[in-house]
Amino acid sequence: MEKAKLSAYQLFVLILLFELGSAILVPLAIDVKQDAWxxxxxxxxxxxxxxxxxxxxxxxxxxxxxxxxxxxxxxKAIGRALALLYILYFTYLASRVLRDFGEMLVTFAYPDTPMFIVNALLMMAIVYTISKGIEVLARAGELLFVLIYLLAITGFILIVVSGLIDINNLKPMLEEGISPVIKVVFTQTLYVPFGEAIAFTTILPYLNNPKKARVTAISSLWLSGINLALAMAINISVLGVDLASRSQFPLLSTIQSIQVADFLERLDVFFMLALIIGGFCKIGVYLYAAVSGAASLFNVKKPSKLVYPIGLVVLIVSLAIASNFAEHLKEGLQVVTILMHFPFQVIIPLLLLFIAFLKNRKKTG
Structure with missing residues (x-):
């Protein structure tokens, strides 16, 4: 492990930016229409x-x-195999998030630029930051956190002033009962983005005050959940269910609708900046989780040596992962959830905790 220390506030900011990351970008839980929030x-x-x-x-x-x-x-044998699987899992998820942001930038900002160039430039910045250690990512997050919230508050005020919100688009609530909502929770939102916070198991040991871990992490998860629910409710109330479900990036479509006094419009460029900051932190945390896991598993004295090769793997996989964005989204919401998120976020941690409980009980007994 590197000799780094994180404050509770830095952990709070990292979790919040990580959770918002790509989740605020895609039409999260849109399968239940106006009940997505x-x-x-x-x-x-x-x-x-x-x-x-x-x-x-x-x-x-x-x-x-x-x-x-x-x-x-x-x-040793099973533990090492599990650790290797988690390293591959974090590497794969980093590549998925990188693909999300590559698609967004190519669609909205750089339509004539190859995705390889866009992804490579974003990845270079992330790789450089992670090579300097987790403290550097946390400090960068602290600085960027303020900018994101200023943009978010400004955006919310402009949407309200523009008179775009139609609360009727959120009605009727629970039109088909609670069961479709529960189904979406257990097939989507439980794992993406909230269960993805398992990546922070590699960062928790650096916390300078372990007693604050629970309050910090849970409060950050709560705030991120409220933010995501509010963002999705605004998307649906502005765009309507049909348009929100058909839009690849509903939040950007909502922001494009802003028009104040016939001169304040086309503000999506500013908000893409905020989204890229979230993506930067999310990919950074995943990359760090993979690098620190590999360094621990293979006893590498300088983890920074692993950042560049693993970063290159993330870049290559992000391009090879799917032939188009629709396929990428379908794979993420249907295949990855069952085959990867459920075992890695739920089954294996529960099994580890159960065995750890039994072993520690024997020691104390």
Whole structure:
């Protein structure tokens, strides 16, 4: 492990930016139409429960990275295999988020630029930051956090002033009952973005005050959930369910609708800046999780040496992951959720916690 220390506030900011990341970009939980905001809030509640599982493992092994405590819990062979799978999982998710932002930039800002160039430039900035350590990413997050919230508040005021919001688009609530909402929670919003916070198991050991971990993490998850639910409710109330579900990036479509006094319009460029900051932090955390896991597993003294090769893998996979954005979204919402998120975010952590509980009970007994 590197010799770094994070404050509770830095952890709070990192989790918040990570959670907003790509989730605020895509039409999250749109399968339940005008009840998408409710599915996000319920997913957040489930995500908080999952994070408590990750925190319990952290409290059992407070100064040990996950790649090491997996070996202590499951034995060396199984533990090392699990750690390797998590490294691949984090690398793959980093590439998925990079593809999200590459698609957005090519669609809205650089239609004539190859996606490889866009992704490579974003990846170069992330790789450089991560090579300097987790503290640098946390400090960058602290600075950018203020900018994001200023833009978010400004955007909200401009949408209200423009008179775009139609509350009737959010009615009727629970038109088909609660069961479709629950289904979306357990197939989508529980895992993306809230369960993805499992990446922070690699960062928690750097917290300078472990006692604040629970309050900091849960409050950050709550705030991010409220922000995402509010953003989705605004998208639907401005665009309507049909347009919001057909739009690749509903938030940007909403912002494009802003028109104040016939001169303040086409503001999506400014808000793309805020979205890229979220993506920068999310990909950065995933890349750091993969790099620190690989360094722990293979006993690499200088983790920064692994940043460039793993970063290159993330870039290549982001381009090869799907032939188009529709396929990429479908794969992310249907295939990845069941085959990857469910076992890596729920099943394996629960199993690890159960065995850790039994082992620690024997020690105390």
């Amino acid at each position: 409710l599915a996000i809030l319920l997913g957040m509640a489930g995500g908080c429960f999952l994070f408590l599982i990750y925190l319990c493992l952290y409290y059992y092994y407070p100064n040990i990275p996950p790649a090491i405590y997996m070996q202590k819990i499951m034995g």
